[in-house]
Amino acid sequence: MNTENVSTARALDTGDVVWRPPANVLDTTRVGAFLQWLRTERGVELAGHDELWRWSVDQLEDFWAAIWDFFEVTDHGARETVLEQRVMPGARWFTESRLSYAEQALKGCGDDDAVAIQGRSQTRGDVDLTWAQLRDQVARARRVLRDRGVGPGDRVAGYLPNTPEAVVAFLAAAGLGAIWTSCAIEFGPRSVIDRFGQVEPTVLLVAGGYSYGDKPIDRSEQIAAIRAELPTVRTVFDIEYGDWRVTDATSWPSALGAVADPIHETTPVPFDHPLVVLFSSGTTGKPKAIVHGHGGIVLEHLKNHALSWDLGPGDVMLWYSTTAWMMWNALVSGLLVGATIVLVDGNPSYPDLTWQWDLAEETGATLMGASPGFIMACRGAGVDLSGRQLRIRVVGSAGSPLPPEGYGWIHDQLGDDVQLNVGSGGTDVCSGLVQNNPLLPVRAGMISGRALGVDVHAFDPNGRELIGEPGELVVLSPMPSMPIGFWGDDGTRLTATYFDTYPGVWRHGDWIVFEPDGSCVVTGRSDSTLNRGGVRLGTAEFYRVVEELPEVGDSLVIHLEDPQGGNGELILFVTTTGDIDAQRLRSRVSGALRSALSPRHVPDQVVEVPAIPRNLTGKKLEVPVKRILQGANASDVVSADALADPTSIDAFVAYAADRRKTQS
Numbered sequence: 001m002n003t004e005n006v007s008t009a010r011a012l013d014t015g016d017v018v019w020r021p022p023a024n025v026l027d028t029t030r031v032g033a034f035l036q037w038l039r040t041e042r043g044v045e046l047a048g049h050d051e052l053w054r055w056s057v058d059q060l061e062d063f064w065a066a067i068w069d070f071f072e073v074t075d076h077g078a079r080e081t082v083l084e085q086r087v088m089p090g091a092r093w094f095t096e097s098r099l100s101y102a103e104q105a106l107k108g109c110g111d112d113d114a115v116a117i118q119g120r121s122q123t124r125g126d127v128d129l130t131w132a133q134l135r136d137q138v139a140r141a142r143r144v145l146r147d148r149g150v151g152p153g154d155r156v157a158g159y160l161p162n163t164p165e166a167v168v169a170f171l172a173a174a175g176l177g178a179i180w181t182s183c184a185i186e187f188g189p190r191s192v193i194d195r196f197g198q199v200e201p202t203v204l205l206v207a208g209g210y211s212y213g214d215k216p217i218d219r220s221e222q223i224a225a226i227r228a229e230l231p232t233v234r235t236v237f238d239i240e241y242g243d244w245r246v247t248d249a250t251s252w253p254s255a256l257g258a259v260a261d262p263i264h265e266t267t268p269v270p271f272d273h274p275l276v277v278l279f280s281s282g283t284t285g286k287p288k289a290i291v292h293g294h295g296g297i298v299l300e301h302l303k304n305h306a307l308s309w310d311l312g313p314g315d316v317m318l319w320y321s322t323t324a325w326m327m328w329n330a331l332v333s334g335l336l337v338g339a340t341i342v343l344v345d346g347n348p349s350y351p352d353l354t355w356q357w358d359l360a361e362e363t364g365a366t367l368m369g370a371s372p373g374f375i376m377a378c379r380g381a382g383v384d385l386s387g388r389q390l391r392i393r394v395v396g397s398a399g400s401p402l403p404p405e406g407y408g409w410i411h412d413q414l415g416d417d418v419q420l421n422v423g424s425g426g427t428d429v430c431s432g433l434v435q436n437n438p439l440l441p442v443r444a445g446m447i448s449g450r451a452l453g454v455d456v457h458a459f460d461p462n463g464r465e466l467i468g469e470p471g472e473l474v475v476l477s478p479m480p481s482m483p484i485g486f487w488g489d490d491g492t493r494l495t496a497t498y499f500d501t502y503p504g505v506w507r508h509g510d511w512i513v514f515e516p517d518g519s520c521v522v523t524g525r526s527d528s529t530l531n532r533g534g535v536r537l538g539t540a541e542f543y544r545v546v547e548e549l550p551e552v553g554d555s556l557v558i559h560l561e562d563p564q565g566g567n568g569e570l571i572l573f574v575t576t577t578g579d580i581d582a583q584r585l586r587s588r589v590s591g592a593l594r595s596a597l598s599p600r601h602v603p604d605q606v607v608e609v610p611a612i613p614r615n616l617t618g619k620k621l622e623v624p625v626k627r628i629l630q631g632a633n634a635s636d637v638v639s640a641d642a643l644a645d646p647t648s649i650d651a652f653v654a655y656a657a658d659r660r661k662t663q664s
Contacts, residue, residue: 012404014445014521018411019419021439029438031307037070049439049449050518057455060086060477064093064299064453071302071337074103076268083478088504089495091478094295098268101275101294102175104302106135109313109338116335118316118363119164122346123211123242127164134168139262141172144255146263148203148235152177155277157201157233159192159219159226160323161185161210161345165239165252167332169205174275174294175266181277184322184616185210186217188641189225191287195279198289199487200232205252208244213350218244271295272484278326278427288497289487292430300431300481301333307452308437309367309394309421313338318360319369319396320348325617326427327369327398339367353378360390367394370410372402373618376547379409390414397422398432399618401522401540404444405548422447424510424522428498429481433473433508434520445544449518454479458514463502470513470538472526475506482506511538527623530559530570539622545596546574549588553577554612557603558626571629572603573652575612582608607655611648618644625649629656 012018026032035052038044042062046052056063061082068075077098084092108116108131116134119127129137150156156173160166160182170180181199183192185207196204204227209218223246227236238249272293279287305311317334321327321344334341342363348356353374360368370378375397395410395418402422410420420442423432433456440448450456458471465471486494501507511526523538530539539557546555553575561568572589580588586606593601613621624638634653640646 012408012444016444017441019442056453093480094271100266102171103266105335118342137168138171139264140256140259142263143259154178155199155201156203157196158182158205162343177267177269179274182323184324191641192226193229203235204233205237207241208246213347290483293484296481305337308435311337311339315339315366316364317367318342318365326430369396372400375406385413403544407444446519473508473510473512556612570603571605573607573609609651613648614644
């Protein structure tokens with residue numbers, strides 16, 4: 001036990017240390033092995049994280065070449081150049097190299113009989129695949145796709161739950177040089193068509209239905225509507241999930257079983273050959289179709305998974321995700337480092353919040369992903385993990401800020417030896433930009449430091465770096481996993497999205513505070529940051545205070561600016577956990593915010609609503625709600641299919657209409 005760690009029996013303040021690296025961290029972790037390799041193979045002597053990070057961005061080309069060589073990525077070309085120019089956009093990496101994501105992912109852990117995938121589902125029984133079985137299924141799937149005319153550059157789409165079939169199809173497509181894209185099976189037809197319609201797939205894999213907890217959900221009508229709007233699809237495969245079957249579709253299991261001559265070889269492709277198309281949430285318009293390449297994802301995920309998450313052979317990675325979220329791609333990439341991955345499909349809170357912890361115990365998970373919302377829900381429900389035989393070494397968390405109380409709950413439940421690894425990044429880079437790692441202490445409510453190879457900082461509106469103050473999260477140097485483009489875009493939309501504010505500098509769209517030691521706090525999206533009388537306030541600090549009140553279940557805060565430069569109007573929407581009159585609710589909320597933060601944080605209105613709108617990955621829809629209150633039509637700024645609860649936006653539409661009547 002680490003006696004230097006603080007006890008979290010008391011309330012934690014932001015910055016309190018809840019975990020420290022053990023004394024033998026350099027001997028027991030993969031980042032320690034990387035530092036040793038740099039010394040012996042490159043003659044580079046680095047003492048710890050700070051020196052390693054500085055070297056990784058100052059010597060950018062040397063760092064990414066070292067990642068390639070340390071992880072023994074197979075190069076079917078002849079590397080001469082690592083990075084042609086340090087420019088953004090338009091950086092070109094490893095231009096003479098040839099590789100395959102699928103080849104790297106199927107190398108395995110050194111034991112063909114070890115389990116590569118554990119499939120856990122509320123629709124059917126367990127499905128496990130060894131490394132040998134996974135390679136065989138992928139080779140069969142390559143033949144099936146090739147026989148349907150799929151080749152380099154063609155698109156293969158999956159309207160699928162998180163199952164081994166989805167991983168097999170993805171790796172088969174990647175091994176042919178085709179491009180994979182997927183949507184979660186709970187997406188409605190409009191959301192799917194808005195995504196798949198952009199990339200025009202030739203093959204579509206579907207599941208006819210699924211069980212969400214104890215609720216069977218048939219998707220036959222949705223599949224029919226999607227097929228009718230995708231004229232480029234030549235073949236529809238049904239994975240035959242549970243008892244559901246899709247009319248006029250080809251059986252995927254039968255097709256694989258009938259293969260006589262599997263294709264075991266992968267097709268090497270250039271570094272920037274498209275691997276996947278990921279989509280933005282689509283909550284504020286048609287989703288951006290973000291194209292990621294083979295090389296960028298291979299190198300970024302090798303670096304992140306091994307050096308930040310400390311994953312490798314013998315580890316088991318469990319991270320609840322749908323096939324629509326970039327975390328699904330990150331989960332699949334656990335295979336890159338030889339880890340076993342656990343694919344979970346179903347209601348994550350059924351029959352209660354302990355189900356995911358049950359799965360972690362059953363599967364022997366050593367890395368478990370737990371969203372901030374899930375952690376705080378477990379804490380609020382009084383979930384007790386004592387007595388469980390858990391192997392967890394690392395708890396990963398991403399997607400939104402985690403308050404200090406969440407750090408304390410993980411520490412109290414899992415002990416001194418389990419690291420909470422919180423990061424922030426996104427679909428745009430399919431990884432983290434700021435991240436905890438084994439070499440840095442974990443501080444409550446904070447992210448430990450900058451991710452390796454990521455030249456990330458905070459800028460003020462004039463492009464000056466900020467320390468100790470909130471600013472725009474920016475990246476000053478290229479990353480291999482930055483998008484190779486948006487599908488169908490000539491570069492105009494990509495430039496406008498990331499590079500218009502600071503030419504040549506990536507603006508990510510998050511609001512962040514960096515401390516002098518590199519630790520940081522992401523306070524929310526910069527386009528939803530509250531500007532109260534010229535003072536910037538992050539939404540995360542509101543939620544931390546308000547959602548600790550027993551009367552409040554969930555909340556969303558919006559600031560409507562005053563065109564004349566005044567304070568504007570601050571509106572806090574809340575769901576309540578019981579009966580409380582409006583006056584007492586406002587008094588409780590205002591008092592808590594005034595005491596914990598400042599009088600400037602006290603809202604002008606506290607409005608009770610039935611539900612807070614969130615997208616399918618759990619993020620609050622601050623920007624769409626703000627635009628609705630400013631007069632936009634709801635259908636123009638948010639797709640109901642992109643909402644976890646399609647009715648959750650209704651109360652905000654009604655509130656906006658009432659405001660307009662009152663003000664007219």
